Amino acid sequence: MLRPAELPDHDPDADWSLPGWLYTDPEYFALECARVIRPSWQIVCHESDLDRAGAWRTLSYLGENIVVVRGADDAIRAFHNVCRHRAMRLVEGDAGCARKLVCPYHAWAYELDGRLSGVPMRRDYPALDMDASGLVPVEVDQWRGFVFVRLEDDGGPGVAAMMAPYDHEIAPYRFIDMRRIGDVRQRERAVNWKNVGDNYSDNLHIPVAHDGLTRLFGKSYAIEAAGWVDKMSGQLDDRPSDDPWERFYQTHLPRVDHLPAANQRLWRYYKLWPNMAFDIYADQIDFMQWLPLTPTTCVLREMTFALPDPRREMKLVRYANWRINRTVNAEDTWLIERVQQGMASSSYTAGPIGASEVCLRSFAAKIRARIPEARLHRAPPPGWSRTSPSPLRRQGPMAVE
DSSP: OOOOGGGGTTTTGGOOOOOGGGGGGGGHHHIIIIIIIISSOOEEEEEEGOOOOTEEEEEEEEEEEEEEEEOOTTTEEEEEOOOOEEEEEEEEEEEEEEEEEOOOOOOOOOOOTTEEETTGGGGGGGGOOOGOSSSEEEEEETTTTEEEEEEEEOOOOOOHHHGGGGGGGGGEEEEEEOEEEEEOOOEESSSSSHHHHHTOOOOTTTHHHHHHHHHTTTTEEEEEETTEEEEEEEEOSSSSSHHHHHHHHHHHHOOOSOOOOOGTEOOOEETTTTTTTEOOOOOOOEEEEEEEEEETEEEEEEEEEOOOOHHHHHHHHOOOOOOOOHHHHHHHHHHHHHHHHTTTTTOHHHHHTTTOOOOHHHHHHHHHHGGGGGSSSSSOOOOOOGGGGOOOOOOOOOOOO
């Protein structure tokens, strides 16, 4: 049997990780934001966070602030949070509710569907076209109760099409009936955004760096990649852990009646291209996205959702879940900060990537398809991005590199 490297259509770069300069270089970072992040879907909130007409939520990334609002017609729309007069931000903060979006600078008023409806001293603006001066819209997508936006459409698929390979696995969890528990959390990290995602999908470090997960899963931890989604999973070991919070979770996790028997003690992780993830447990789901700030910093944005459940044991188990994952997150932060430092070393170019590292291979292939220079192990001379070939627009919902 031929090994992958011996196949005639094998890409030799597939056996190498993304090179270190992609995690530190400002010129590459700017192009990556344009070709990867701007055309990608980003989660904003759950539909239940927009529970009445005028309810709004915001998301800030890549220098943009987006407001998502439920209209009087119950439709959910998104707009740039920018007044068309003098660029003032219309709403401030993460969430609120308003009958109209009224600019706090000069009181220009916009309806919930984005139409400009009120301008003080309107006749004083000879160039004003009311119909053409509404809020600039941003594309919205909804999937199983969650609301997503993207800044540009490059022909890529919607969220449902991206998640299609695993939609049947997610269906029993009743995402649409869930509600957010706790506030949205944001934490800045001194790492390139890709380092967060690389680590999330890396299976080889679990038995080395995460003693707790190793105790919980034993040898059941597994990974796979399907198009736009990476999947990781593990079954809770019945052998009681030596750690008190892990043991409490193992012992007291209550039955969830709407889930199949195989899901009662199953932990699943789904990473959605390029920078979002759902951690799915029987007791709750955790959502995380890692938004780029600079070539070497990003912000982690996290939310937790669950079905209403008044059982005391469920509340305690959810707390134990948080304690377990707080330790895991601290371990991962320690790892990725040091990987980021290593990426800046002149000694590092790219590392060999194992055949079993299917998620890292899938991610790297998509990056190289969008930015061909990502194949280079060393950074090209400054100015290279001005002549970098643009990728072809992808056609159809399942066109995956």
